[in-house]
Amino acid sequence: MTTPLPSLAAVERRAAAAxxxxxxxCRPLLGVQPLRVVVARPRPEAPPLLLGELKGWALPLPDxxxxxxxxxxxxxxQLVGPLIWSATFAWALEATPCRRARLLAIRDNDQQxxxxxxxxxxxxxxxxxxxxxxxxxxxxxxxxGGSGLLMRGDCAQGLARAWGQLQRR
Numbered sequence: 358m359t360t361p362l363p364s365l366a367a368v369e370r371r372a373a374a375a376x377x378x379x380x381x382x383c384r385p386l387l388g389v390q391p392l393r394v395v396v397a398r399p400r401p402e403a404p405p406l407l408l409g410e411l412k413g414w415a416l417p418l419p420d421x422x423x424x425x426x427x428x429x430x431x432x433x434x435q436l437v438g439p440l441i442w443s444a445t446f447a448w449a450l451e452a453t454p455c456r457r458a459r460l461l462a463i464r465d466n467d468q469q470x471x472x473x474x475x476x477x478x479x480x481x482x483x484x485x486x487x488x489x490x491x492x493x494x495x496x497x498x499x500x501x502g503g504s505g506l507l508m509r510g511d512c513a514q515g516l517a518r519a520w521g522q523l524q525r526r
Contacts, residue, residue, distance in 0.1 A: 362516050368447050368523075390416075392413045396409045409428060409430065409434060410441070418454065456513070462477055462506040474506055480510060
């Protein structure tokens, strides 16, 4: 028996139970939905402390979720990545026709690249194409901002895996 996938509201409740703020920003523009997912820690009498964010966009297609930039920073951030991924995939499944996502495991240096590929594989992403210096790669390198390994993943599988990480913590 498989566990049902959580809703975006359930992911938001999980963030709140951990004392964190989870916010999604998406404003459709000409059929494209830019996306920003943010996790922050509230602070008394100060602006919330940003712990992590993901940026991307969704096209109205089954393969339309494009994930561009993710960063996590600060102390006590073990829930931040799984919260961001869970929220992103739950939103895509609930609010868009997107069922698969693409991202680039950027190749800044070999050690970091290997860590990124391992991390994305744990979320269910699989390699599809190496972006390098070839002329045919130039358009995609402009979109993604560099060279690396283009990967594709299933949103439902990514949500199940990220939610499972949250449940174990």
